[in-house]
Amino acid sequence: MNALVHFRAVSKLFGNDVAVSDVNFEIPRGQITALIGPSGCGKSTILRLIVGLIAPDTGEIKFDGEAIAPGTIMKIRRRLGYVIQDGGLFPHLTARRNLALQSTLFGKNRDEIEKRIVELCALTKFPSNGLDRYPLELSGGQRQRVSLMRALMLSPELLLLDEPFAALDPLVRVNLQRDLKEICAQLQQTVLVVTHDLPEAAFLADDIVLLNQGHIVQRGSIADLRARPTNEFARQFINAQRSLVTL
């Protein structure tokens, strides 16, 4: 099966700083791919390039065979789901209206939308009595569940998660990681998740892409990365993760 997204020789500078440099990679369908690396390594930039929040200086990105460009981005965005660290929910809308916003504007009818919301509540284990609360009335974990639901509303082909659990406390985070993995398996969802947390990447994805200073250093399963780090940076990054077992 061919990949959903292709990066070909993509470079992006912010001023004189390299964000990503000559990146070539693809996102296979139906699986979770994790982008990992230290902060500033370019992992978020890759997500933002796909969403079209920024444009590459050189190179080409294709989504399902179609180049991401000003003329195509609006259509492509509707085939993506995007979740950011603190959810990005709109504070002036209730959870329900945050969920319905996009579908309503795209002309879906009310019943269809309601049905989808009920489905997603069950899927994400979100209590339906929370739907009429405003984001500020929800806990951090609940906000992320709503945010995930909002991203899944239109059954996107690609789910993009940018440090989705970084701001949550450990217990909530573990629950959400587990639920997310389940949901994605159930939906056979194509996912690209950005994280700086190696255990999280290892738990969610079999396919880990390690980045440093805008370059892809290594790609493979956690076992590959541990057994055969390709350079000194990869070895250090992987060994920097302390496990409770070694303490």
Add this chain to the structure above:
Amino acid sequence: MNAGSRKGCFQAADLTKRRSGDRRSLMASLLLLATAISASADPIIIGSKKFTESYVLAEIAKRSLENAGIKADHRQGMGGTIILWEALRGGGIDVYPEYTGTIAEEVLKQPGVSTTQIRNALSAQGIGMTDDLGFNNTYGLVMRRDQADRLAIKTISDLRAHPKLKFGLTHEFLERHDGWRPLSERYQLAPVQVLGIDHALGYSALAKGEIDVKDAYSTDAKIGDYGLVTLIDDLKFFPQYKAVFLYRKTLSPQAAHALNNLSNSIDESRMIRLNSEAERTKNYAAAAQQFFGATERANVFVSETLGSKMLRWITRHLELAGISLLLAIAVGLPLGIIASRGGPIGHTILGIAGVIQTIPSLALLALLVPLPFFGISARTAIVALFLYGLLPIVRNTASGLQDIPKPLRESAIALGLTAGQRLRKIFLPLASRSILSGIKTSAVINIGTATLAALIGAGGLGEPIISGLNLNDHVTILEGAIPAALLALLVQFLFDLLDRILIPRGLRL
């Protein structure tokens, strides 16, 4: 008073007597006459400056036009010579009382020209001038009589020996070409202290001893009332200020005739009495009434009750402030949205809106009056208020939008919403609190500033304020000031309510 003017007066009195004989049928025939004469029923608009004599003369003109069966309206107490002159030239008003000296110095800028030269110069601009009304209201400097006697000051030259006397002069006199600067040069006066002060307030300051010398019109009633003395203009500095009516040549011959009939009918002592009557009764129309004789006192002029005046002022005030606010919202919101994107255009918009705010409101009015489409009208006042209302709305809209956190901005983009959808559904609601508080600021500013609209004859609660200021009558001032303050409070309260309705609950948590 010369024989001619006395004759004219007697004739007028005779006419009024006859008229009161059979009032009812006369009113009917007057009505018929009026409709016959002015097929276009537009009333003649008479303007006046904001001092007693100008109000009284305008009322006299109004009454004599009405007596000739011509409808007339009086726009009271407009901002100053330049505003009235431009309004007359532009057709905003048809008639106003003026003084020959002022015309020569301020309008034509040709000091010392003869009456004939003035008449010809005005005629070339489509403006007619009546013969003089019979008195010379020149400028003069006045002092308290006891102080002048004690210091032995009789002439303006005598002031030279007393540089410590405090001068309180009107702003107009300070700036005039025939005013303070050339006067002080001619007389070599160099007083230590010269203050700018309103005309009516200056009189009470003088009476209380807060100032010692002030400029006055020679027919001011207060000169007698406060026991003041006019210093002799021993160097003959002040030109003649003979009162005349200026009128547009497009006026009907009947109307021009009615105005010309007033020439040589008021001498100085009579004018002083009329001014004094106006200030005593606080009623200009009543003073004009006195000019036409007591017989008519009971009819025709029905003094408006305070309630109906108040209603008229408040309605007009709300009209001025409301329409200008709606315009400011309609224009300010889009400008704010554009400005929120920054860049040279955004900076320019905010810069221009800021500069407008710094123009003093009276100056802005005076700048707008001479422009085409404006003139002396509510329209001008609304435009000025609209311009003042812009900045708070533009600035708050721009900053409200700029303050939206980047993650929310990007989430809206990532959802695939179009720019218009993002703005309507996300960004404007998120900025609603800031936008609404900008609108509230504008509304409160507009309610306050709308009092200045009266200076260009646009009415509103400024009417009693300005007329009270002129009469130094606190009650009249409060008739305007209290409702204006209450309106501002009411607006504030309404906006607080609106806050709860318009700002999404999720933003108020």
